Amino acid sequence: MGRKRPEAAVGRRAFIRNGAAGVGATALAGLAPRVVSAQETTWHREADVVVVGSGASGLPAAIRARDLGASVIVVEENFDVGGHGMISQGSVALGGGTSMQQRHGIEDSADQVYLENTRPDHVHTRYNDREVVRAFADHNVEAFDFLVENGVRFVDARPHRVPAEGAFTFRRQTVAPWSQDLNETINNTAGSGLMRALERSARAKGVEILLQHRMTRIVREEPLAGRVLGIACTDLDGGGEVNIRARQAVIACTGGSSSNLAVRTIYNPLLTEEYQVGCEPYSRQSGDAEQQGMAIGGSLGATNNMRTESYLALCKPLWIGCRYGYDRWKPGGPVFDKAGASGMAVSDYQDVILVNMLGERFYDETVGTHLFAMEGAHDPVFDYLAAALSSAVLEVDGVRHRVGGPIWAVFDADAAVREEWELRHPFVDSENGYFFQADTLEELAGRLTENAYQKHPMPPAALRATVARYNTFVDLGEDRDFGKPEPRYKLQKPPFYAAWATPILHDTYAGLRVNGRSQVLDVFGAVIPGFYCAGESAGGFALHGLGRAIVGGYIAGTNAAEEPTGA
Amino acid sequence: MGPVHRIALSLPEPIPPEVAAGARLALRIHATCPHGCDLGGLPVDVAADGEVLAAGELVSGADSPAAAVELDVPAPAQVGEHAWSVGFPRHASGGAVHESSSLTLRFRTVPHAGSLAVWDVPSPTPATGPVHVKVGVRCAAGCALAGRRVEVRDEAGASVGGGTLGETPWPGTSALYWASVELPAPAAEGVHSRTAVLVGPDAGPPHEAAPATFTFRAGKAPAHRATVRVIDEGTRAPVAGVEVRIGRYMASTDEHGVAQVALPPGAFEVAIRKNGFRAEPVRVAVDGDVAVEIEAATCPTQAELNERFFEEYPWG
Ligand SMILES: Cc1cc2nc3c(=O)[nH]c(=O)nc-3n(C[C@H](O)[C@H](O)[C@H](O)COP(=O)(O)OP(=O)(O)OC[C@H]3O[C@@H](n4cnc5c(N)ncnc54)[C@H](O)[C@@H]3O)c2cc1C
Ligand SMILES: [Zn+2]
Numbered sequence: 001m002g003r004k005r006p007e008a009a010v011g012r013r014a015f016i017r018n019g020a021a022g023v024g025a026t027a028l029a030g031l032a033p034r035v036v037s038a039q040e041t042t043w044h045r046e047a048d049v050v051v052v053g054s055g056a057s058g059l060p061a062a063i064r065a066r067d068l069g070a071s072v073i074v075v076e077e078n079f080d081v082g083g084h085g086m087i088s089q090g091s092v093a094l095g096g097g098t099s100m101q102q103r104h105g106i107e108d109s110a111d112q113v114y115l116e117n118t119r120p121d122h123v124h125t126r127y128n129d130r131e132v133v134r135a136f137a138d139h140n141v142e143a144f145d146f147l148v149e150n151g152v153r154f155v156d157a158r159p160h161r162v163p164a165e166g167a168f169t170f171r172r173q174t175v176a177p178w179s180q181d182l183n184e185t186i187n188n189t190a191g192s193g194l195m196r197a198l199e200r201s202a203r204a205k206g207v208e209i210l211l212q213h214r215m216t217r218i219v220r221e222e223p224l225a226g227r228v229l230g231i232a233c234t235d236l237d238g239g240g241e242v243n244i245r246a247r248q249a250v251i252a253c254t255g256g257s258s259s260n261l262a263v264r265t266i267y268n269p270l271l272t273e274e275y276q277v278g279c280e281p282y283s284r285q286s287g288d289a290e291q292q293g294m295a296i297g298g299s300l301g302a303t304n305n306m307r308t309e310s311y312l313a314l315c316k317p318l319w320i321g322c323r324y325g326y327d328r329w330k331p332g333g334p335v336f337d338k339a340g341a342s343g344m345a346v347s348d349y350q351d352v353i354l355v356n357m358l359g360e361r362f363y364d365e366t367v368g369t370h371l372f373a374m375e376g377a378h379d380p381v382f383d384y385l386a387a388a389l390s391s392a393v394l395e396v397d398g399v400r401h402r403v404g405g406p407i408w409a410v411f412d413a414d415a416a417v418r419e420e421w422e423l424r425h426p427f428v429d430s431e432n433g434y435f436f437q438a439d440t441l442e443e444l445a446g447r448l449t450e451n452a453y454q455k456h457p458m459p460p461a462a463l464r465a466t467v468a469r470y471n472t473f474v475d476l477g478e479d480r481d482f483g484k485p486e487p488r489y490k491l492q493k494p495p496f497y498a499a500w501a502t503p504i505l506h507d508t509y510a511g512l513r514v515n516g517r518s519q520v521l522d523v524f525g526a527v528i529p530g531f532y533c534a535g536e537s538a539g540g541f542a543l544h545g546l547g548r549a550i551v552g553g554y555i556a557g558t559n560a561a562e563e564p565t566g567a
Numbered sequence: 568m569g570p571v572h573r574i575a576l577s578l579p580e581p582i583p584p585e586v587a588a589g590a591r592l593a594l595r596i597h598a599t600c601p602h603g604c605d606l607g608g609l610p611v612d613v614a615a616d617g618e619v620l621a622a623g624e625l626v627s628g629a630d631s632p633a634a635a636v637e638l639d640v641p642a643p644a645q646v647g648e649h650a651w652s653v654g655f656p657r658h659a660s661g662g663a664v665h666e667s668s669s670l671t672l673r674f675r676t677v678p679h680a681g682s683l684a685v686w687d688v689p690s691p692t693p694a695t696g697p698v699h700v701k702v703g704v705r706c707a708a709g710c711a712l713a714g715r716r717v718e719v720r721d722e723a724g725a726s727v728g729g730g731t732l733g734e735t736p737w738p739g740t741s742a743l744y745w746a747s748v749e750l751p752a753p754a755a756e757g758v759h760s761r762t763a764v765l766v767g768p769d770a771g772p773p774h775e776a777a778p779a780t781f782t783f784r785a786g787k788a789p790a791h792r793a794t795v796r797v798i799d800e801g802t803r804a805p806v807a808g809v810e811v812r813i814g815r816y817m818a819s820t821d822e823h824g825v826a827q828v829a830l831p832p833g834a835f836e837v838a839i840r841k842n843g844f845r846a847e848p849v850r851v852a853v854d855g856d857v858a859v860e861i862e863a864a865t866c867p868t869q870a871e872l873n874e875r876f877f878e879e880y881p882w883g
């Protein structure tokens with residue numbers, strides 16, 4: 001299939017020095033909206049339906065439109081298909097009475113799916129758009145059968161459930177992984193079984209997939225009026241512009257906006273550049289659907305869902321000492337060099353202190369390592385995350401700034417032994433700016449500006465004072481600053497270490513406002529003809545993951561294929 | 568005699584105003600003749616108070632009019648203000664005479680920045696007998712600090728112990744030179760504070776390091792002994808390398824799965840920790856020597872749990 005592999009990792013040190021912009025600065029450079037009228041556009045390619053993104057919503061949308069007779073082109077900016085869907089663990093939340101649920105004696109119905117996902121007493125369901133959830137509920141069974149018909153193999157086991165998602169019935173079933181070949185699966189997870197099966201089926205049915213093609217603009221008849229006619233793309237390999245006309249519809253499935261500073265700071269202005277995104281460096285949650293959709297008049301929807309106090313939108317990293325500590329990047333995979341290291345799991349947060357960019361502690365380290373809130377209870381991890389997003393008060397030229405900034409897990413040689421950490425490649429990379437070792441705490445603090453986001457030096461005396469105070473808390477048996485329960489171990493034996501432990505972004509729970517047919521609405525609440533959106537770029541529904549993406553794509557593909565064919 | 572040319576000397580990268588005493592400076596010197604003469608092969612030197620510190624020959628620039636040379640010059644070991652002069656001696660060759668020329672460089676030498684670490688501080692300390700701690704010093708420039716002295720002072724500032732830094736850096740560090748320091752046991756129970764300082768002597772360049780304050784707890788005399796044996800619940804085999812915690816007192820199990828912990832009398836909770844094992848804490852009342860056996864069950868390690876996180880959602 002002539003897949004392109006990514007270019008080799010950039011020179012390790014080339015990128016780590018960065019301009020003088022203060023932390024907290026948000027470089028909002030994006031794709032500048034270039035207003036071009038439809039008449040000016042030269043079409044290079046055309047199809048009935050054009051899908052942007054080949055992930056968990058894009059491929060179902062493409063296959064479904066093709067099944068209904070449309071010709072389909074999918075553009076994908078990455079060197080390979082699948083997006084987050086490929087890297088995911090392939091645990092798919094679909095219910096409503098699927099054959100799998102029936103076989104395992106689980107009673108479910110579309111109404112039950114709907115009611116559970118509109119519950120007012122759960123933080124994850126109370127703000128959902130009822131029209132969007134209704135459409136989701138009504139298409140669960142069909143979407144499940146559709147996956148099976150297109151070659152997705154589910155592990156035949158009793159579906160399980162995730163109370164925190166608001167889906168209290170047993171709905172999650174796991175896809176069988178694709179193969180053992182990391183070049184096929186990218187990170188050897190079951191998501192490959194979902195995305196490779198869909199890719200194979202799409203290609204067999206005649207869906208054309210253009211890899212390394214990035215959508216840069218959505219073309220509408222008038223800048224803010226009329227039908228959507230197609231998209232403009234950049235061919236990332238050849239460099240040229242490729243404009244693709246969509247006779248029936250454009251379906252934007254760009255995976256949410258976590259990687260897009262301009263869009264993510266609409267929801268939460270504190271999500272400045274230091275927060276990295278899970279699943280990078282494989283694929284981005286580019287926010288391009290949202291940004292380009294808004295540029296042609298589209299509206300955001302159900303933005304209440306995008307508060308950070310919600311499930312996996314922002315997390316304490318599961319893996320520290322690496323840049324992308326959301327899921328573990330496995331050595332040997334095609335993007336491992338870009339990821340740099342796979343990181344270390346912290347078995348006991350008594351072993352580290354978490355300090356801000358100024359070397360100060362700011363919260364009880366032991367709080368909330370992904371403790372899912374049961375039945376809608378408040379999850380204390382979000383208080384930790386809020387503290388991290390405001391961890392430091394910086395003084396620059398006599399003016400104070402409250403910022404988030406990097407969070408470092410600082411520990412000593414004894415802690416490394418207790419945790420059984422092997423502080424070497426591939427777990428950490430001591431050159432890439434996300435893991436440091438030094439003979440003393442002062443030396444350690446002095447090295448941190450080698451990280452691109454540590455824009456201000458950590459005062460060495462501050463780190464020493466923080467540690468001395470913490471060590472006294474160990475003697476006293478109580479943390480008089482942040483109430484860490486019985487601080488247990490002193491941080492004293494050289495060498496000393498600092499591992500990147502900054503919160504990491506993942507899920508997007510809001511996006512373009514869509515109706516139950518996955519059509520995008522404009523800022524006046526009217527449908528933008530010929531424009532659909534699904535997956536994490538679509539708003540209305542805060543359900544985590546694949547289920548929402550697959551069903552949204554399926555609904556979009558169904559309706560796009562029924563659009564009138566433009567002249 | 569031909570025309571007289573006056574060359575220009577310059578340093579493309581100036582000396583920083585403050586330099587660590589004794590540090591080696593790589594001085595890149597440029598010499599240019601305004602008339603475009605090739606100065607390659609001509610000598611330059613760096614001198615202080617008339618004494619030449621380093622000398623070399625200029626090399627013609629490949630694509631610049633300046634000839635250049637890099638001289639490696641040690642900064643003075645004494646702290647203070649200094650002036651160096653870069654000198655180009657008068658030289659006649661071919662048609663032209665190049666006048667002698669000089670450039671003055673001013674800078675200040677400052678002490679090396681050092682930093683301290685204090686570790687292996689027992690806490691709670693044994694109630695009787697001396698307390699042993701390790702004190703290490705690292706120079707930011709990486710100097711071998713063997714032979715320098717460190718001192719530990721009490722809350723009142725009185726010296727209570729000291730040591731001489733040894734020849735080899737602490738394992739795992741690049742230049743942390745260290746000494747073992749014996750301190751008298753504090754008389755009173757409670758948390759005590761001590762401060763480690765670098766005191767010299769400064770044979771080589773002077774070093775300055777912020778004092779390092781550390782604390783420890785002096786407890787009741789541990790009159791009793793707890794012998795804790797940890798076995799694998801399934802195989803009944805002893806488990807080595809388990810951290811055993813009884814109240815504040817800790818020890819590790821040996822290859823027989825046994826840890827010995829000296830304790831004062833009292834009621835305690837015995838907890839264990841080892842990646843991949845778990846056991847509920849047990850309570851013991853200590854009023855004499857006690858023996859405790861703990862059956863530990865195997866469980867996934869944190870790394871294994873994290874790897875399965877998105878797949879299994881253990882809460883689901
Ligand atoms: C480690 C991990 C584990 C997960 N595990 C699970 C799980 O077990 N169960 C579950 O339900 N969910 C899981 N998820 C979440 C799930 O993968 C996502 O919710 C889902 O893939 C979202 O689908 P999507 O189509 O919106 O985005 P994606 O699947 O990410 O697809 C978006 C695609 O759009 C492309 N794109 C973006 N911008 C452009 C552009 N301008 N032009 C062209 N292409 C573009 C991207 O490259 C990408 O390929 C997991 C995610 C990760 C990262
Ligand atoms: Zn000359």
Ligand SMILES: [Zn+2]
Nearest residue numbers: 679706708710
């Ligand atoms: Zn030195």
